[in-house]
Amino acid sequence: MTKKEVSPAVIQRLPRYYRYLEDLMDQDVERTSSRMLSEIMNLTASQIRQDLNQFGGFGQQGYGYNVKKLHDEIGKILNIDKENCLIIIGAGNLGKALANYDGFRKRGFRICAIFDKDPGLTGKTIGGLEVLSMDRLEDFIKENNIRIAALCIPKEFARDLTDELIRMGISGIWNFAHLDLDVPDGIQVESVHLSESLMRLSYKVGELYHNGDES
Amino acid sequence: MTKKEVSPAVIQRLPRYYRYLEDLMDQDVERTSSRMLSEIMNLTASQIRQDLNQFGGFGQQGYGYNVKKLHDEIGKILNIDKENCLIIIGAGNLGKALANYDGFRKRGFRICAIFDKDPGLTGKTIGGLEVLSMDRLEDFIKENNIRIAALCIPKEFARDLTDELIRMGISGIWNFAHLDLDVPDGIQVESVHLSESLMRLSYKVGELYHNGDES
Structure with missing residues (x-):
C-alpha cells in the first residue's frame, strides 16, 4: 500500500x-x-x-x-503507531539520559539495548537495561531487526561506527556526535547538535544586549 | 557600537x-x-x-x-568570544548530561551552577558543581548576572519556572522541556525537542521501508 x-x-x-x-x-x-x-x-x-x-x-x-x-x-x-525498538551506542552521560527518558515510550519508542566499548561499563544497568559490549552489536541488530541507532559517542569514532552500523543493517542514525555524517542514499540521519543550538541562543541573547548598549 | x-x-x-x-x-x-x-x-x-x-x-x-x-x-x-556563564535547572539525567559535557567550554560556555528542587539532590556534586537549592536561584542569577538558563525539568513545571526566571533577569531560555514556551518580546528561547527529532527520523526510516514494501 x-x-x-x-x-x-x-x-x-x-x-x-x-x-x-x-x-x-x-x-x-x-x-x-x-x-x-x-x-x-x-x-x-x-x-x-x-x-x-x-x-x-x-x-x-x-x-x-x-x-x-x-x-x-x-x-x-510518523511510523510510531507500533513500537519501534532503538539502540543507544555510548553509555556516557548523554546515552544514560536518553536511556532513562520515559517520554520515548509514550511516542512509540522503546530503548532495547545500550552498548559501550568500555569494559568498565558493560554489565552495569542503565534505565533497566544491561550495558552490552560492542561485540554483541551486530547479532543484536540482526536478530532484533533494529533500524534506528542513537549515536552518543565522541565525534572521533562516529564516522567509522556509522559505516559499521550501516553494514550491520541500521538505516536510521540519530546523531548526537558533534559532526555531520555522510551516509549512502537510503540511510537517514537526524542530528541533534546541542552546542550549535546553544550558540544560536547566545547570538540572540547577545543581540539584545548589543542593541540595548548602543550609545 | x-x-x-x-x-x-x-x-x-x-x-x-x-x-x-x-x-x-x-x-x-x-x-x-x-x-x-x-x-x-x-x-x-x-x-x-x-x-x-x-x-x-x-x-x-x-x-x-x-x-x-x-x-x-x-x-x-555569536557572542562566544568571552566566557558565558549559564545555569542548569533540573539535575535529572539530562541536566547531568549537560553539566558533564565538556564541549561547551570550548565554545565559550561555562556551566556555573545547577539547581534542583529535590532536597535529596541538593548538596550532591555533578560535573564538579554542587547542586543548589531553588531558594538560591534568584540571588545567584542577580549576583552573577546570568543571562542563559537551560530548562531540564518536566513540562508541567516549565511555564511557571520560565516566568520566574524572566522575572529574575534571565533573557535566554534553552528549553529541553517537551512544550513550546510563550515569552515576552526581548526574551529568547531555543528549544531542543528530542522526541520530535526522533519522530522525524522514524518517519524517514519508515518511508524507506514502505516504499520498499510496495507490491
Whole structure:
C-alpha cells in the first residue's frame, strides 16, 4: 500500500501536531478545530487546515477534528503507531539520559539495548537495561531487526561506527556526535547538535544586549 | 557600537561554520577557501562566499581565509568570544548530561551552577558543581548576572519556572522541556525537542521501508 505523499515542510511540523494532540488527549479534550489548534500552536488556522488536508483531512465542517483519531493518524504517518525498538551506542552521560527518558515510550519508542566499548561499563544497568559490549552489536541488530541507532559517542569514532552500523543493517542514525555524517542514499540521519543550538541562543541573547548598549 | 545586520538564515548556519573551522584548527590548517569549505560542508562555494561576506568577508582573492581569524570573528558575532556563564535547572539525567559535557567550554560556555528542587539532590556534586537549592536561584542569577538558563525539568513545571526566571533577569531560555514556551518580546528561547527529532527520523526510516514494501 502506498501512502499519500506528504510534503517535507508538513513532515517537519507533524511531530509538533502530534505533541499538541497528545496534550489535548491528556486534558480529555475529544474534539478540536483548526481555530483552536491555531491559537495554541501559533500557526494560522488556514495553514493547519492545509497541513492536515495533505493526508486525508479528518475535519468535518462545523465539527472539527476528533483528537484521538487525528493523533493516531499522524502517529501512523510518523511510523510510531507500533513500537519501534532503538539502540543507544555510548553509555556516557548523554546515552544514560536518553536511556532513562520515559517520554520515548509514550511516542512509540522503546530503548532495547545500550552498548559501550568500555569494559568498565558493560554489565552495569542503565534505565533497566544491561550495558552490552560492542561485540554483541551486530547479532543484536540482526536478530532484533533494529533500524534506528542513537549515536552518543565522541565525534572521533562516529564516522567509522556509522559505516559499521550501516553494514550491520541500521538505516536510521540519530546523531548526537558533534559532526555531520555522510551516509549512502537510503540511510537517514537526524542530528541533534546541542552546542550549535546553544550558540544560536547566545547570538540572540547577545543581540539584545548589543542593541540595548548602543550609545 | 552597532554590529552589521546578519540575516537569520546566515545566523542559522554560523554555528556550523564555527564547528568546521574549529575542526580545521584542530588539524592545524591555517588557511581555507570557499571551495575547500564547500567540499566539507556540502554547501556551494558561492553560498559560502555570500554568507561570509555578510559580516565583512575576510577572504582575499587567491589567498582564501585565515582559519583562526574567521573562527574568532564568527565567535564574536555569536557572542562566544568571552566566557558565558549559564545555569542548569533540573539535575535529572539530562541536566547531568549537560553539566558533564565538556564541549561547551570550548565554545565559550561555562556551566556555573545547577539547581534542583529535590532536597535529596541538593548538596550532591555533578560535573564538579554542587547542586543548589531553588531558594538560591534568584540571588545567584542577580549576583552573577546570568543571562542563559537551560530548562531540564518536566513540562508541567516549565511555564511557571520560565516566568520566574524572566522575572529574575534571565533573557535566554534553552528549553529541553517537551512544550513550546510563550515569552515576552526581548526574551529568547531555543528549544531542543528530542522526541520530535526522533519522530522525524522514524518517519524517514519508515518511508524507506514502505516504499520498499510496495507490491
